[in-house]
Amino acid sequence: MWVVKIGGSLSHEPALRQWLMELCEVGGGRIVIVPGGGDFADKVRQYQSEWCFDDLAAHNMCLLAMTQYALLMQGVLPELVLASSEAKIRRALRDxxxxxxxxxxxxxxxxxAMSNWDTTSDSLAAWLSTMLNAERLIVVKSCPxxxxxxxxxxxxxGVVDRRFVDYVNExxxxxxxxxKDNVELMRDRLLNTPVI
Structure with missing residues (x-):
């Protein structure tokens, strides 16, 4: 099983559809996508600055931001299966x-430890990779x-969040x-890496 975190910065990029299509074409039964927060999380930052609520509220709102991006992805490609638990993830992959x-x-x-701005969807993808005992974590960014x-x-x-290194250190x-332009490299990895 591979975890592929797709940054929220791709939410306005034509490459998003290409990534989702390639992952579905060659990664069925093997890939779990972690959505970033993107514009949805940026709005949380804006509201927190305006209303001065605590990081706990912002954390919960950012999880909903990631959920909105997940729904956007499924809207773009309905074959994707939304999964909110380990059991649902494993069922989707089995199918x-x-x-x-x-x-x-x-x-x-x-x-x-998670409910602060040092821990974003990057670290949550690493946390999920550990929990699922994944073989690989791929983090897709729009920046070089x-x-x-x-x-x-x-x-x-700032390419990945400050806690990411701690999560993946061991x-x-x-x-x-x-x-974002490395879709073909991703395809090659999936096709040429043996399933463990």
């Missing part, structure tokens, strides 16, 4: 589908990605960052 994670189960009543750039440098420059899965 040969691509699952899109709906992270509403991570909504909190009290603050914890240098193949040899260290994760801590990417976190320092991961037992492969972590790769892809640019």
């Amino acid at each position: 040969g589908h691509v699952a899109v994670w709906v992270p509403t189960a991570l909504m909190r009543d009290t603050p914890d 990605i240098a193949g040899n750039e260290r994760l801590d440098a990417l976190a320092a420059s 991961a037992n899965y492969v972590v790769e960052l892809f640019n």
Whole structure:
């Protein structure tokens, strides 16, 4: 099983449809998509600045932002299966589908290590990869990605969130960052990497 986090920055890119179609074509039964927050999460930042509510409320709202992006993805490609739990993810994969994670189960009543702006959908994708015992985590971004750039440098420059390195530091899965234009590389990886 591979987790593919598709950044919210792709929500206005024609490449989004291409990514979703390729993942469905060659990744059925193998891929779990984690949606970013994108514009929906940007609105949460704006409202928090305006109304000064705490990070716990912002965290819960951002999970709903990711859910909206998940719904957008399924609207673009109805073959995608929305899944809000590990059992639903595994069922979708068993049935040969691509699952899109709906992270509403991570909504909190009290603050914890996840409920702050240092932990975004990047870190949540890493958390999910660990929970599912995934083989690989691919993070797709719209910005250029240098193949040899260290994760801590990417976190320092804001390409991934500040907590991402902590989440993947001792991961037992492969972590790769892809640019939105690397759809063919993703296809090649899926077709030529043996299923474990």
